[in-house]
Amino acid sequence: MxxxxxxxxxxxxxxxxxxxxxxSAPHLVNPxxxxxxxxxxxxxxxxxxxxxxxxxxxxxxxxxxxVADISNPFFPPxxxxxxxxxxxxxxxxxxxxxxxxxxxxxxxxxxxxxQVDGVLLCSPRLSxxxxxxxxxxxPFVVVNRRIRGMPSVLMNVAQGAALALDxxxxxxHRRIALVCGPAGSWTSNEMQAVAARSQGLxxxxxxxxxxxxxxxxxxxxxxxxxxxxAVLAYNDLLALGLVEGLAAMGIKVPxxxxxxxxxxxxxxxxxxxxxxxVAMPAxxxxxMAVDLLLQSGGEGATVTLDxxxxxxxxxxxxxx
Amino acid sequence: MxxxxxxxxxxxxxxxxxxxxxxSAPHLVNPxxxxxxxxxxxxxxxxxxxxxxxxxxxxxxxxxxxVADISNPFFPPxxxxxxxxxxxxxxxxxxxxxxxxxxxxxxxxxxxxxQVDGVLLCSPRLSxxxxxxxxxxxPFVVVNRRIRGMPSVLMNVAQGAALALDxxxxxxHRRIALVCGPAGSWTSNEMQAVAARSQGLxxxxxxxxxxxxxxxxxxxxxxxxxxxxAVLAYNDLLALGLVEGLAAMGIKVPxxxxxxxxxxxxxxxxxxxxxxxVAMPAxxxxxMAVDLLLQSGGEGATVTLDxxxxxxxxxxxxxx
DNA sequence: CCCTCCCTTGCAAACGGTTGCCAGACCAAG
DNA sequence: CTTGGTCTGGCAACCGTTTGCAAGGGAGGG
Numbered sequence: 078m079x080x081x082x083x084x085x086x087x088x089x090x091x092x093x094x095x096x097x098x099x100x101s102a103p104h105l106v107n108p109x110x111x112x113x114x115x116x117x118x119x120x121x122x123x124x125x126x127x128x129x130x131x132x133x134x135x136x137x138x139x140x141x142x143x144v145a146d147i148s149n150p151f152f153p154p155x156x157x158x159x160x161x162x163x164x165x166x167x168x169x170x171x172x173x174x175x176x177x178x179x180x181x182x183x184x185x186x187x188x189x190x191x192q193v194d195g196v197l198l199c200s201p202r203l204s205x206x207x208x209x210x211x212x213x214x215x216p217f218v219v220v221n222r223r224i225r226g227m228p229s230v231l232m233n234v235a236q237g238a239a240l241a242l243d244x245x246x247x248x249x250h251r252r253i254a255l256v257c258g259p260a261g262s263w264t265s266n267e268m269q270a271v272a273a274r275s276q277g278l279x280x281x282x283x284x285x286x287x288x289x290x291x292x293x294x295x296x297x298x299x300x301x302x303x304x305x306x307a308v309l310a311y312n313d314l315l316a317l318g319l320v321e322g323l324a325a326m327g328i329k330v331p332x333x334x335x336x337x338x339x340x341x342x343x344x345x346x347x348x349x350x351x352x353x354x355v356a357m358p359a360x361x362x363x364x365m366a367v368d369l370l371l372q373s374g375g376e377g378a379t380v381t382l383d384x385x386x387x388x389x390x391x392x393x394x395x396x397x
Numbered sequence: 398m399x400x401x402x403x404x405x406x407x408x409x410x411x412x413x414x415x416x417x418x419x420x421s422a423p424h425l426v427n428p429x430x431x432x433x434x435x436x437x438x439x440x441x442x443x444x445x446x447x448x449x450x451x452x453x454x455x456x457x458x459x460x461x462x463x464v465a466d467i468s469n470p471f472f473p474p475x476x477x478x479x480x481x482x483x484x485x486x487x488x489x490x491x492x493x494x495x496x497x498x499x500x501x502x503x504x505x506x507x508x509x510x511x512q513v514d515g516v517l518l519c520s521p522r523l524s525x526x527x528x529x530x531x532x533x534x535x536p537f538v539v540v541n542r543r544i545r546g547m548p549s550v551l552m553n554v555a556q557g558a559a560l561a562l563d564x565x566x567x568x569x570h571r572r573i574a575l576v577c578g579p580a581g582s583w584t585s586n587e588m589q590a591v592a593a594r595s596q597g598l599x600x601x602x603x604x605x606x607x608x609x610x611x612x613x614x615x616x617x618x619x620x621x622x623x624x625x626x627a628v629l630a631y632n633d634l635l636a637l638g639l640v641e642g643l644a645a646m647g648i649k650v651p652x653x654x655x656x657x658x659x660x661x662x663x664x665x666x667x668x669x670x671x672x673x674x675v676a677m678p679a680x681x682x683x684x685m686a687v688d689l690l691l692q693s694g695g696e697g698a699t700v701t702l703d704x705x706x707x708x709x710x711x712x713x714x715x716x717x
Numbered sequence: 718c719c720c721t722c723c724c725t726t727g728c729a730a731a732c733g734g735t736t737g738c739c740a741g742a743c744c745a746a747g
Numbered sequence: 748c749t750t751g752g753t754c755t756g757g758c759a760a761c762c763g764t765t766t767g768c769a770a771g772g773g774a775g776g777g
Contacts, residue, residue, distance in 0.1 A: 079511075079534055081733060092757050097735055107755060124534070126511050128448045128457075129733035132762045137448075139508070147492070148473030148663075156467055160494055164501075169508050171491035172467070174480055181484075188459070188489050191399075191446045191763095192512065214399050214444070290663065317667055343468075343610065347637055349669035401763055412727050417765060427725060449763035452732045511733095 080121040089117035100125060131191075140170045140370060141189035141196040141215075143182060147174040149288065149314060150342035151359060152199065155220070158363035159197060166371055168194070177259065177287070179203050183211070190215040195370040197363075198222070202261060218370045220362055222263045226377045228369045230362045234267040234339070237355035237384035241309055241337045242275050244353075244386055249395035250307040250335060251277075254300045256293070256319065257284030258311030264339075265311055272309075281305055286315060293318020301328055306335065306395045313338035313345040313354055320348070320391065331393035341387055350390035358382040400441040409437035420445060451511075460490045460690060461509035461516040463502060467494040469608065469634060470662035471679060472519065475540070478683035479517060486691055488514070497579065497607070499523050503531070510535040515690040517683075518542070522581060538690045540682055542583045546697045548689045550682045554587040554659070557675035557704035561629055561657045562595050564673075564706055569715035570627040570655060571597075574620045576613070576639065577604030578631030584659075585631055592629075601625055606635060613638020621648055626655065626715045633658035633665040633674055640668070640711065651713035661707055670710035678702040 086093040091114060098105045099114040106114075117123075131137040140163050144152045160170045171193065175182040179202045189196055195216040201208060205224050208217070212227060219229045245253055255272050258265040265285070272280050281303050286292035293315040300308055301323060310316035316338030320330050330336050330350055338345060338354040345352035365380050406413040411434060418425045419434040426434075437443075451457040460483050464472045480490045491513065495502040499522045509516055515536040521528060525544050528537070532547060539549045565573055575592050578585040585605070592600050601623050606612035613635040620628055621643060630636035636658030640650050650656050650670055658665060658674040665672035685700050 083733080093733090094735075094758080095756055097733095098756085101735075105755075110755080122533075124507060124510065126452075126733050127508065128451050128511050129762090130735075131448050132452060132733080132764095133735045135762085139512075147467070147476055148470070150468070150470065150664075153468030157494060157496070161496075169493065169505065171493060173489065173491060174477060176477070176481075185489065187444060188447065190444065191448050192459075213442075290667070321667065344470075344664035344667055347610070347641060347664055347668050403763080413764080414728080414766075415726060417763095418726090421765080425725075430725080446763050449732090450765075452734090452763080453765045455732085 080118075080123040081126070082123070084121055085114065085118045085123050088121060089114045128192075137192060137194050138168050139193040140168050140367065141186075141193040142170050142172045142199065143175060143185055143189075143196060143201070144172065144199045145175055145177045145182075145202055146289070147172065149312075150344060151312065151314075151340040151357070155199065155359040155363040158360035159367050160363075162364040162367040163371075166367070168367075168371070170197075170367075175202065177202060179207075183207060186211050186215070197366045197370060200262065200264070202259065204261075216370060218366045220366050223379065228377055229379045230366045230369065231379065231381045232264075232357045232362060233381050233384050234264050234355075235271045237339065237357075237386065238268045238271040238309065239275075240384075240386040241355055242271070242278065244388065244392065245307045245309070245335060245337070246278060248307075248335065248392060249397070251395070252279040252281070252303075252305045252307075254303055254305035254308045255280055255282045255284075256296055256300065256308055256310040256315055257282060257286060258288045258315070260285040262288075262311075268309070268311065268339075284311070286311065288312050288315055290314050290318035290321070293320075294322040297322025297326060301326060301334070306333075307392070308334060308336045310336065310338045313340045313342045313352055316352055316354070316391070317344060317348060320350070320352070331391050333396060335392040335395070337392060346389075353389045353392040354387050356385045356387050358384065400438075400443040401446070402443070404441055405434065405438045405443050408441060409434045448512075457512060457514050458488050459513040460488050460687065461506075461513040462490050462492045462519065463495060463505055463509075463516060463521070464492065464519045465495055465497045465502075465522060466609070467492065469632075470664060471632065471634075471660040471677070475519065475679040475683040478680035479687050480683075482684040482687040483691075486687070488687075488691070490517075490687075495522070497522060499527075503527060506531050506535070517686045517690060520582065520584070522579065524581075536690060538686045540686050543699065548697055549699045550686045550689065551699065551701045552584075552677045552682060553701055553704050554584050554675075555591045557659065557677075557706065558588045558591040558629065559595075560704075560706040561675055562592070562598060564708065564712065565627045565629070565655060565657065566598060568627075568655065568712060569717070571715070572599040572601070572623075572625045572627075574623055574625035574628045575600055575602045575604075576616055576620065576628055576630040576635055577602060577606060578608045578635070580605040582608075582631075588629070588631065588659075604631070606631065608632050608635055610634050610638035610641070613640075614642040617642025617646060621646060621654070626653075627712070628654060628656045630656065630658045633660045633662045633672055636672055636674070636711075637664060637668060640670070640672070650711050653716060655712040655715070657712060666709075673709045673712040674707050676705045676707050678704065 341356035519540040661676035
């Protein structure tokens with residue numbers, strides 16, 4: 078139905094190869110011929126078929142971006158930044174959501190292979206082994222995960238966790254609950270590692286949990302019962318759910334329990350109390366990941382971005 | 398680099414056409430041959446190149462989904478529902494964000510054409526004319542917009558707006574501010590139409606505005622100054638920004654001003670006060686849109702989904 | 718024992734482009 | 748008027764897969 082390169086060739090009276098060159102190698106065709114071709118293309122409404130082009134050139138000018146849960150407000154800034162950066166480099170980004178399911182994740186990557194020039198894998202749930210195998214078929218950049226020999230963009234979670242714990246310690250908290258995220262999450266492991274080597278604090282660990290509001294709600298009772306005066310949550314969604322759950326039990330934040338999250342998502346800023354959190358440089362990570370993917374010379378480069386503690390209203394002095 | 402159908406053919410000692418059939422028409426090949434082919438394919442790690450397949454078959458088993466702003470929490474439930482529904486019908490969904498920019502939107506659609514079997518256009522910012530032209534190249538289903546002869550999924554905004562206005566009137570409000578969304582938004586127009594024919598209410602209209610928290614923040618002063626005791630906002634994001642802006646001016650919601658939003662997004666449920674809102678059936682819309690797109694027999698079908706008023710904490714009796 | 722018919726497989730042409738190679742046209746210099 | 752170089756555009760192969768057509772072989776019926 079749609080016009081092909083042949084139609085344009087016929088109408089403008091030249092060979093298809095000339096039409097092709099008129100578009101992708103203008104300096105190889107006579108300006109007069111070229112404008113004749115372009116005119117014909119224009120009134121036929123011709124658009125090169127990108128899939129066909131990809132077949133011969135091997136380049137699609139598309140990028141894939143895979144996230145575990147698109148409804149987690151942490152991702153949109155990352156996605157938007159990646160899209161903007163890609164657009165500036167003449168590429169488009171296709172986003173897909175895995176529903177936190179590794180099988181879906183693998184399936185999606187397989188589908189994307191050959192339809193994109195590279196894939197941004199954000200907080201993957203797949204094992205390193207599987208990812209390494211898939212990397213033979215399509216270039217990856219991994220965000221929030223360190224994988225041997227693969228370009229990664231990391232956020233300095235350890236530093237953020239340390240800042241958060243210092244902040245709490247400074248407010249007089251001693252017994253602190255650590256509400257973890259999904260099993261196999263690199264971020265979650267980093268947090269636990271920092272916690273493990275923290276001095277003079279009494280840490281209780283809960284999890285693994287779904288990194289969602291629901292996950293937080295579900296943990297509220299246990300956390301309240303454990304005697305901690307402060308909580309460090311895997312992410313803001315969990316933290317928000319926790320605050321909600323505690324409120325439902327009549328426990329006030331920060332008067333009775335302090336809560337810190339990770340990510341610095343929008344709802345955390347709108348919530349009352351406004352959430353104290355460790356801000357993750359999501360937009361910067363998105364841009365950086367695209368750069369890494371497109372320069373592709375950067376074999377196995379690892380970039381680590383700094384995090385920052387943002388103190389708002391959900392943390393206060395420990396009740397004595 | 399990656400194995401092709403030829404490699405499999407060579408290894409298993411058959412013609413490429415046989416390999417092809419072993420995958421896509423098993424009944425046409427001898428079971429013994431087939432298992433030999435499958436074995437060869439398996440240890441070569443062969444995966445059919447979907448782009449190449451699409452070239453001959455014209456089918457990609459991919460769907461495109463275009464939204465104006467992926468960071469608007471209204472969209473993720475719609476996206477997830479669409480993905481789940483598509484997955485059940487053996488298709489994948491690629492999401493792209495237009496940044497509310499019609500030019501980007503058009504560009505994205507062009508890119509998607511021929512790489513997908515159809516496109517879900519959610520709250521498009523493009524003119525009807527342009528959309529109709531683009532529809533010649535790829536099948537569309539439009540969400541939140543009515544376009545002649547094109548399958549659409551609508552939400553009954555008029556009904557929701559009427560419910561909201563009734564609710565406010567019942568609480569004694571007479572002067573009500575209508576904080577509109579982007580120009581050219583079908584939803585925004587519907588709201589204004591309902592407002593225009595409402596009896597006994599004194600309505601002041603503001604806008605167009607960006608449908609974001611920032612848009613709401615920016616309008617807070619004007620709304621406060623106009624003497625309205627209640628506000629109906631284009632969406633929850635605007636409403637949330639408004640509440641925030643009013644709070645910053647020392648104005649309490651709902652004690653001094655009542656606020657109603659649209660969409661029923663998660664942050665609205667977490668916010669204090671919890672937002673009264675008109676719930677939009679986003680997930681149902683996503684599922685329905687995919688169905689419409691895939692059955693494709695449903696030329697120009699229009700589906701309208703009901704909305705519901707959810708009364709929470711941001712509305713109260715009018716101050717007298 | 719021959720003739721059909723069905724099963725299985727190979728052949729080759731498409732799908733819509735890109736690109737290395739080659740030939741003709743043209744121009745300037747010798 | 749030849750020679751050599753530069754432009755320009757055509758030819759054809761190729762990318763990976765599907766599919767209509769036809770040929771070979773074996774089995775069953777007459």
